[in-house]
Amino acid sequence: MKEKTGDDGGRKRFNGQNSKTKKNMQRLGGRGLSLEAFANAKSHNPNAYNPAIIKKQKEFYKNAKYVKKYKSLLKQEKQQNEVPTTRRPRPFELRNESGEVADGKRDRKKEKKSEAQVLEEIANKQREEQERARIEREASVLAKQDEKQRSEARRKSLKEKMFKKTKSGQPVMKYRIEHILETLQGSSG
Numbered sequence: 001m002k003e004k005t006g007d008d009g010g011r012k013r014f015n016g017q018n019s020k021t022k023k024n025m026q027r028l029g030g031r032g033l034s035l036e037a038f039a040n041a042k043s044h045n046p047n048a049y050n051p052a053i054i055k056k057q058k059e060f061y062k063n064a065k066y067v068k069k070y071k072s073l074l075k076q077e078k079q080q081n082e083v084p085t086t087r088r089p090r091p092f093e094l095r096n097e098s099g100e101v102a103d104g105k106r107d108r109k110k111e112k113k114s115e116a117q118v119l120e121e122i123a124n125k126q127r128e129e130q131e132r133a134r135i136e137r138e139a140s141v142l143a144k145q146d147e148k149q150r151s152e153a154r155r156k157s158l159k160e161k162m163f164k165k166t167k168s169g170q171p172v173m174k175y176r177i178e179h180i181l182e183t184l185q186g187s188s189g
Helices: 019-028 035-044 051-081 104-162 173-188
Strands: 002-005 011-014
Touching: 104 173
Parallel strands: none
Antiparallel strands: 002 011
């Protein structure tokens, strides 16, 4: 080991590294591969140590984990949404209003049609509500634009009046005084 004298005259032990290399090691996260390890890693298998490939593999496994979680969540939701089915009567047990044995397949088709009709009605109602909401939004946007244009026109005319000049270049005080009076009346009233 080397010894180094400090400013205070005392001797400090030092293991052969200066402060610059220590800082670099801390920044880089320790010593790197030795020259021998680097050469072995490169010579044996070109795909053994490739940071780009390692990064892709990590990303692949991470994505696979997320997909697995998502699928399990979907499966759980599907199980929760399923209503326990009760035993359906057999076709010979189904009877129509007159008491005769009804054809089960025809009744099921009627049920499905009615369910489809109900779903279609719900979808139509939702479409109508969305259309109403869209029309209301458009009306409010148009009203805001109208108000903005009116206020801009008012400001523009006021600015023109305030900056009006006489032939000799003096400001016209009439409009300025009117503006001051309006503001005073507005603040008092």
